[in-house]
Structure formats: C-alpha cells, structure tokens
Amino acid sequence: MLNWSLLAERRILAAMERGEFDNLPGQGQPLRWRENPLVPPEWRLAFDLLERAGLAPEWILRDAEIRAEIAALERKRERERLWMEExxxxxxxxxxxxxxAERERLRRVQKHTLEQVRFQVEKLNRKIADWNLIVPIVWLQRLPLDPGAVEAALQAAWGNLEETR
Known part of the structure; x- marks a missing residue:
C-alpha cells in the first residue's frame, strides 16, 4: 500500500530544492489567519482564500454596490440642495x-429630477431584493428604500420655490 503523505512530502521537498517556492508573495512571513466569527466554519478557508486574492463572495460585492448607490443618492440630494440655494x-x-419664468423652469427640472430619482430607487430596490435572496445570513438582509421618504427628503432639500420673492 502506497503512503500518500510520504509521497506528498517527498514531492514538496523536491520542489523546494528546485526553488519552485522561491519568490512567492508573503514568503518568509507568518500566515495571516484570522477567525471571522460571522463566517461558518465550513466557509472560513474559502473566505480567507478569496480575501487574500483580493476577491469577495458575490453577496459582499453586491452589498458594496448597493451601499455605493445609496451614498450616491445622498450625495445627489446634497448637490440638489446646494444648486437650489444658488x-x-x-x-x-x-x-x-x-x-x-425661472421658477417654472425650475419646477420642470425638479419634476424631471424626481422621475430620475424614482427610477433609481426602483432599480436599487430590485438590487436589494436580489441581494436579500443570496445573503447567507438572514439578519444582514436589507429593507428596501421607501420611495416616498427619498422623494420627501429631496423635496425638503429643495425647499419652497415661492419663498423667494
């Protein structure tokens, strides 16, 4: 019967003698091994390998995308507030x-902007719903954005056009 561990050990030693492991990233440094308590034990090795390769599971990538889009909506609201002040x-x-005439033009611009924001919120809510289906931890699921609340926040940022003059 063949001793597989002995065979593997011999091949590793032969490869080391030939220098096949020289100049590898992280050579001579201790292994980074952190236990993530949120990752189930059977997934920890896979998560660690993905992290070291600069990759992430799909649900983490999508979460980052969702967070970025929410932040973009918040930045848009602030830009709109500053623009309306001007x-x-x-x-x-x-x-x-x-x-x-300018107030009428601004109302048209606001109406168009609200339509764009509604579309962005609908699209983002679809992404959130899809993400909720793949996130492995139920309590990490997200609530969809409330389109009415997003719209109200934007309108509050604009203020009342009639207050000027």
Whole structure:
C-alpha cells in the first residue's frame, strides 16, 4: 500500500530544492489567519482564500454596490440642495417676470429630477431584493428604500420655490 503523505512530502521537498517556492508573495512571513466569527466554519478557508486574492463572495460585492448607490443618492440630494440655494440667490436678483419664468423652469427640472430619482430607487430596490435572496445570513438582509421618504427628503432639500420673492 502506497503512503500518500510520504509521497506528498517527498514531492514538496523536491520542489523546494528546485526553488519552485522561491519568490512567492508573503514568503518568509507568518500566515495571516484570522477567525471571522460571522463566517461558518465550513466557509472560513474559502473566505480567507478569496480575501487574500483580493476577491469577495458575490453577496459582499453586491452589498458594496448597493451601499455605493445609496451614498450616491445622498450625495445627489446634497448637490440638489446646494444648486437650489444658488438658484434662489439668482431668483432674488431677477425681475418679477424673469423670476416667474425661472421658477417654472425650475419646477420642470425638479419634476424631471424626481422621475430620475424614482427610477433609481426602483432599480436599487430590485438590487436589494436580489441581494436579500443570496445573503447567507438572514439578519444582514436589507429593507428596501421607501420611495416616498427619498422623494420627501429631496423635496425638503429643495425647499419652497415661492419663498423667494
């Protein structure tokens, strides 16, 4: 009967003598081995290998994408608030006729922006629903965004156009 561990040991030693393990990343350094208590024991080796390779499981990549899109929506709201402040200042310097025309134009822009944001929220909620199906830990699932709350936050950031003049 063949002793597999002895055979493997001999092949490893022969490869070491030929220098096949020289110049490998991390050579001469201790192995990084951290136990992640959130990862089931049977998945820990796979997660560690993925992490060392600079990769991540699909559900983690999708979570990062969802977080980035939520942050982008928040940045958009802040940009819209700043933009509307600038437009209010410009309205204050306009004649009543110019201001009325500009308010109408701003309402059209706001309507278009709200439609875009609604579409983004719907798309993001579909991603969240898909992500909830693949996340391996139930308590990590996300609630969908409330389209009404997102819209209300955007409208609050804009304020009331009629308050100017």
């Amino acid at each position: 437009r209010r200042e410009a309205l204050a310097a306009m004649s009543p006729e110019e201001a009325a």
